[in-house]
Amino acid sequence: MTDTTALDATIASAPTKPTTKPARPFFSSGPCAKPPGWDAAKLATDSLGRSHRSKIGKARLQDAIDLIRKILKVPDTHRIGIVPASDTGAYEMAMWTMLGARPVTTLAWESFGEGWVTDAVKQLKLDPTVLRADYGHLPDLGAVDWSNDVLFTWNGTTSGVRVPNGDWIADDREGLSFNDATSAVFAYDMPWDKLDVTTFSWQKVLGGEGAHGVIILGPRAVERLETYTPAWPLPKIFRIVSKGTLAEGVFKGETINTPSMLAVEDVIFALEWADGLGGLDGLIARSAANAAALDTIVAGRDWLGHLAADPASRSKTSVCLTVAGSDEAFIKKMAGALEKEGAAYDVAGYRDAPPGLRIWCGATVDAADIEALGPWLDWAYATAKASN
Numbered sequence: 153m154t155d156t157t158a159l160d161a162t163i164a165s166a167p168t169k170p171t172t173k174p175a176r177p178f179f180s181s182g183p184c185a186k187p188p189g190w191d192a193a194k195l196a197t198d199s200l201g202r203s204h205r206s207k208i209g210k211a212r213l214q215d216a217i218d219l220i221r222k223i224l225k226v227p228d229t230h231r232i233g234i235v236p237a238s239d240t241g242a243y244e245m246a247m248w249t250m251l252g253a254r255p256v257t258t259l260a261w262e263s264f265g266e267g268w269v270t271d272a273v274k275q276l277k278l279d280p281t282v283l284r285a286d287y288g289h290l291p292d293l294g295a296v297d298w299s300n301d302v303l304f305t306w307n308g309t310t311s312g313v314r315v316p317n318g319d320w321i322a323d324d325r326e327g328l329s330f331n332d333a334t335s336a337v338f339a340y341d342m343p344w345d346k347l348d349v350t351t352f353s354w355q356k357v358l359g360g361e362g363a364h365g366v367i368i369l370g371p372r373a374v375e376r377l378e379t380y381t382p383a384w385p386l387p388k389i390f391r392i393v394s395k396g397t398l399a400e401g402v403f404k405g406e407t408i409n410t411p412s413m414l415a416v417e418d419v420i421f422a423l424e425w426a427d428g429l430g431g432l433d434g435l436i437a438r439s440a441a442n443a444a445a446l447d448t449i450v451a452g453r454d455w456l457g458h459l460a461a462d463p464a465s466r467s468k469t470s471v472c473l474t475v476a477g478s479d480e481a482f483i484k485k486m487a488g489a490l491e492k493e494g495a496a497y498d499v500a501g502y503r504d505a506p507p508g509l510r511i512w513c514g515a516t517v518d519a520a521d522i523e524a525l526g527p528w529l530d531w532a533y534a535t536a537k538a539s540n
Contacts, residue, residue, distance in 0.1 A: 153194065154419075155274075155511040156489070158455055167531060167534045167535070167538075168531075169493065169521045169528075169531055170350070170426070170495075170524075170527035170528055170530075170531060171172075172524050172527075173493070173494060173495050173524060173528070174495065174520075174521035174524045174525055174528075175464070175518070175520070175521055175524075176188070176517070176518065176521055177490075177494060177495055177496045177497050177521065177525075178497055178498075179375075179496050179497060179498060179499050179511050179512045179517065179525070180308070180497060180498035180499075180512060181309055181335065181356075181469075181470045181498070181502075181512045182334075182335070182355055182356050182362075182512075183356075183359065183360075183361065183362055184355065184356055184358075184359045184361045184512050184514055184517075185332060185356065185385060185512065185514075185516040185517050186422075186515055187359055187421070187422050187425040187426075187516045188356075188425075188516070188518060189425070189427075190332060190359070190421065190422075193365055194421060195414070195418060195421055196212075196417050196420070196421075196508065197417070198418070199409075199413045199416070199417060200414055201412055202413065204390075204393055204410055204413060205406075206387055207411060208403065209405075210404075210405040210406060211405070212405075212416055212417065212420065213234060213405030213407065213411065213416060214404060214405035214414065216234065216381050216405075216416055216419055216420050216423065217233075217403070217404075217405060217532045218234045218422065219420065219423035219427065220232055220366065221370055221477065222385065222424050222431065223360050223423060223427060223432055223435070224337060224338070224342065224426065224432060225344075225431075225432060226344060226368060227344055227345075229344075229373065230344060230368050230370050230371075230435045231368070231369045231400075231403040232366065232367075232368050232369075232393070232403060233244075233366070233367050233369075233402040233403045234364055234365070234366055234405070234407055234411060234416075235364075235365045235366070235367050235389070235392075235402070235407070235408060236363075236364070236365065236389045236407075236409050236411075237363070237365060237389065238353040238362055238363055238365050238366050239332065239334035239351050239352050239353035239390065240353075240365070241365045242315065242351035242352070242353070242366060242367040242474075243268065243330070243332050243365075244271065244390070245350045245351075245365075245367060245389070245390045245392065245425070246330055246349045246351060246367060246373075247268070247271060247272065247276065247303070247330070248276070248382065248384070248390050249377060249378065249382065249386065249390055249391075249392065249393070250301070250328065250330075250349070250373065250376045250377060250382075250386075250397030251272070251276060251278060251301060251382070252276065252278065252328055252380075252382050252383060253301070253376060254299070254300060254301055254326070255281070255297075255299070255300040255301070255327075255513045256272055256278045256279070256280035256281070256301045256302075256303065256327075257280060257281040257282075257283065257296055257297060257300040257301070257302045257303070257327075258272050258280045258282050258283070258285050258290050258302075258303045258304075259293075259296070259302070259303065259304040260282065260283070260284050260285075260291075261277070261284065261285040261286070261287070261289060261291060261305075261308050261311055261313055262287060262305070262308035262309070262310040262311035262313065262502075262505065263310045263311075263366060263502060263504040263505070264305055264308070264309060264310060264332065264334075265303075265304065265305045265308060265332070268305075269282055269333070272303065273528060276308075276384070277381040280300075280303075281297070281300065282498075283295060283296065285313075287310075287311045287313075287459060287472075287505055287506055288311060288312075288313060288460055288461050288472075288506075288513050289313065289458045289461055289462075290313055290315065290465050291461070291507070292318065293315065293320035293387045296320065297350065298321075298322035298324075298325035298326060298327055299325075299326045299327060300327045301327040301328045301330065302325075302327055302328070302329055302330065303330045303332075304329075304330070304331065304332065304527055305331075305332040305333075305334075305336075306331055306333040306336035306337075306342075306376045307333070307334075307335045307336035307339075307340070307341070307469060307470065308357075308467070308470075309334065309335040309467075309469075309470045310470070310472070310501075310502035310504060310505045310510075311457075311459060311460065311472055311505060312458065312460045312466060312467040312470055312471050312473075312510070312512055313465050313466070313467065314336065314340070314465055314466070314467045314468075315465065316341070317343070318342075318343035318346040318347070318523060319435075321343070321346040321347075323345075323346070324533055328348040328349060328372055328373055328376060329346060329347055329348045329349065330348070331347045331349060331350045331351070332351055332352075333350050333351065333352045334351065334352040334353050334356050335352075335356045335357065335467070335470050335514075336352070336357075336469070337350070337352045337357060337434060338357035338358060338426065338432065338435050338514070338515065339357050339436060339439045339468060339469045339514055340436065340468075341432065341436065342370075344370070345370075346377075347368070347370060348369070348370045348372045348373040349367070349368070349369060349370070349373045350367070350368040351365060351366065351367050351368070351459065352366050353365050353366070354364070354419045356469075356514070357435070357439075357469060357516070358419060358422040358423065358426070358516070359422055359513060359516040360418055360419035360422055361412065361415040361418050361419070362415075363412065363526050364411055364412070364415055364416075364419075369403075372486075374398055376397055377392065377393050378393065378396055378397060378398060378452065388409075389408055389409060390410070391408070403512075405413055405419030422516075426515070434465050434515075435515040436515075437471060437517075438515035438517075439468050439513055439514050439515045440468055441519045442468070442513035442514070442515075442517050442518075442519050442522050443466075443467075443468035443469075443471060443513045445513075445519045445522040445523050446511055446513055446522050446525075447522075448523075448526075449471065449522070449525070449526040449529065450473060450488075452526075453529075453530070454476070455475060455476040455477075455533060456473055456474070456475065456522075457473065457474040457476070457477075458471070458473060458474070458528070459473065459474050459481050459505070459506065459508055460470040461470065468513055469512065469513055469514045470473045470510060470512060470513075471510065471511050471512075471513050472501060472505065472508055472509070472510050473501075473508050473509040473510070473511065474506070474508045475507070475509060475533070476506055478507050478508065478536075480507045481506050482507070482536050482540070483500050483501065483507045483508065483509065483520045484500060485532075485535070485536035485537070486499075486509070486529075486532040486536045487499050487509075487532075489531075489532045489536065490528060490529075490532045493528070494530060495525070495528040495531075495532075496525055496529075496532075499511055501538045509529075511525070
């Protein structure tokens with residue numbers, strides 16, 4: 153019997169299915185759901201088929217930068233650039249161009265933070281101080297030595313654990329703060345005076361297309377770039393300094409390599425949608441409402457729980473859930489049944505995380521769809537149990 157046939161048989165013998173499905177069953181934690189009302193036909197197309205170096209190409213890239221600044225309330229002291237290779241490329245650019253000037257501390261409580269540890273240790277060979285915590289918890293933020301450069305993720309996408317705020321970042325820090333904010337920006341208010349380097353990809357909270365990263369540099373990061381030269385060679389896509397001076401064009405729509413103008417138009421649509429909600433405040437409110445709706449579902453079921461132990465550091469975007477008595481195979485059955493029914497897509501937890509579910513609650517999801525998901529989780533749970 154094939155896996156598909158077995159799943160069909162299991163579903164057929166499962167409890168009665170709910171009658172109402174989420175209208176948009178897109179709960180992936182990246183790429184995330186498109187904004188409500190999105191349609192490819194609504195995208196501006198004048199820049200398509202044109203050079204990104206053309207007047208219209210550079211103008212549209214600058215439009216995206218300007219909208220990011222407006223919605224995130226980024227001060228004029230900080231530069232915003234669109235760079236290659238998603239958040240990974242943006243964060244690697246920051247690490248490879250700025251680290252090595254002073255000691256380094258890395259924080260890791262899930263897989264992406266652990267990836268930056270690996271790069272700092274094995275690739276850059278910096279011998280950093282590593283502060284770790286298990287999935288579901290934060291390391292001791294009070295133990296961070298701010299005479300060091302400090303690398304951290306604001307929101308641990310694969311654990312559902314975030315830093316509660318920026319209070320732990322020292323105002324008189326000697327080192328730079330390196331903030332991987334890819335599933336945090338557009339969902340939390342960033343304390344820009346405490347953030348020297350911030351990176352993200354717009355495929356997360358905005359629901360944009362992948363492959364492009366954004367890097368935001370504060371004055372102290374720019375100073376580091378212009379006064380420090382790392383000991384290792386830099387690939388072309390990391391070079392944002394020329395003859396000891398910041399390449400200002402990168403922060404005015406002159407990208408290092410060729411971007412997808414279709415992806416740029418797509419994110420402009422999302423940014424304009426966000427602007428229409430009232431900007432950051434509207435986005436935060438939608439995400440909070442989604443997380444609250446999911447909290448209600450979890451509270452009503454003794455077999456569901458939050459992987460994040462402390463509500464103060466629990467993500468409101470990538471919400472990770474525990475399922476009583478589950479293992480990886482059980483979660484696959486639940487996720488597979490939900491996908492087959494078109495009730496929820498991509499809700500299995502990250503492969504390196506403890507077995508469980510992960511429900512995206514960012515602003516592009518509608519609270520009504522989160523609410524409609526609850527009965528379907530009951531059904532999928534019963535379905536998976538029936539198959540054991």
